[in-house]
Amino acid sequence: MAENIESTDEEIIEKVRTSNQDLYALIIDRYQKKLIRYVNNLIKDENKAIDVVQESFIKAYINLNSFNIEKKFSSWIYRIVHNQAINLAKKYQKETPLLENWDFESDDDIEKDFEEKEIIEKVERCLKNIPLLYSEPLSLYYIDEKSYEEISDILRIPMGTVATRINRAKKIMKNICQKN
Amino acid sequence: MSKELKNITENVMNQIHQGKAKMKPKIYFILGSILTLIGLISSVVVSTFLVGLIRFSLRTHGPMGQYRFDQMISNFPWWTTILAILGLIIGIWLIRQYDFSYKKNPWIIIIGFILAIIIGGYIIDMTGLNDTMFQYGPMRGMMGNYMQNGQGWKK
DSSP: GGGGSSSSSHHHHHHHHTOOOGHHHHHHHHHHHHHHHHHHHOOOOHHHHHHHHHHHHHHHHHTGGGSSSSHHHHHHHHHHHHHHHHHHHHTTTTTOOOOOOOOOOSOOOHHHHHHHHHHHHHHHHHHHSSSSHHHHHHHHHHHHHOHHHHHHHHHHHHHHHHHHHHHHHHHHHHHHHHHH | OOHHHHHHHHHHHHHHHHTSSOOOHHHHHHHHHHHHHHHHHHHHHHHHHHHHHHHHHHHHSSOOOHHHHHHHHHHHHHHHHHHHHHHHHHHHHHHSSGGGGGGOOOHHHHHHHOOOOHHHHHHHHTTTTTHHHHHSTTTTTHHHHHHTTTTSSSO
């Protein structure tokens, strides 16, 4: 498995599909942290976010043969997670828990990333006050560092709409964060 | 959290190893794409012909007074309109399943699809293809019944 650490997602997926299903664990390790944070921004519930990500990885595995290897796997898995999260959010629409004590344990040096984490946490705090329509593209752009094209693929909206929503989100966020 | 993260990998991989999560074969998705395409083409063909039929029915009766208009309304095959609208809706929904569709403005796709069907229906009506189909084709019996109750074939 070690020799595949440098491989791209798409190369690993091809191997999972054709010869070595165990390599799927590598894909899960690469994405689970980012995806849990992404889902938590959407549904504001840590435990449910973990469940959504787990279900999404299973769903992705079942439908792995529908993935077009010439496209980006990250957009594909984010799309699946997005759908799962939105379905769950609709199911529990009345519940509006708050985002609190969101922290990941990591082997990385915490001090080294402190400043970056502080910014991300501040952004996440502001994001929870913005309507989902705007907060989702904004978090994908700034926190998950996705391009407009990738966000378009994940949310299935035209790139122009992505740009418009991000611009509006920035304005809303500026107002909200400056007040706080 | 890290324990839970490990659990995700373990849980998913366990399900795969135990055969609870099985990858669907490629043929499943190929067939799905083919069926979607057939559905899309069918809905376009049905909608186009029905738009042609609606135009044909209106033209058969021609400009008229209230009496003839009432007759036309009572004899008009309204189910074709419902079927045409249904075909349009299904067609648009099927188009939205394709990857390229969300990159375009949805209104452009919807309006484009409707325009294509109306123009297609107009062309079919103008070329007389629907007349041939209704008089000699499989719809002869159905249209014969409608025309007997109504105003007859185009004069």
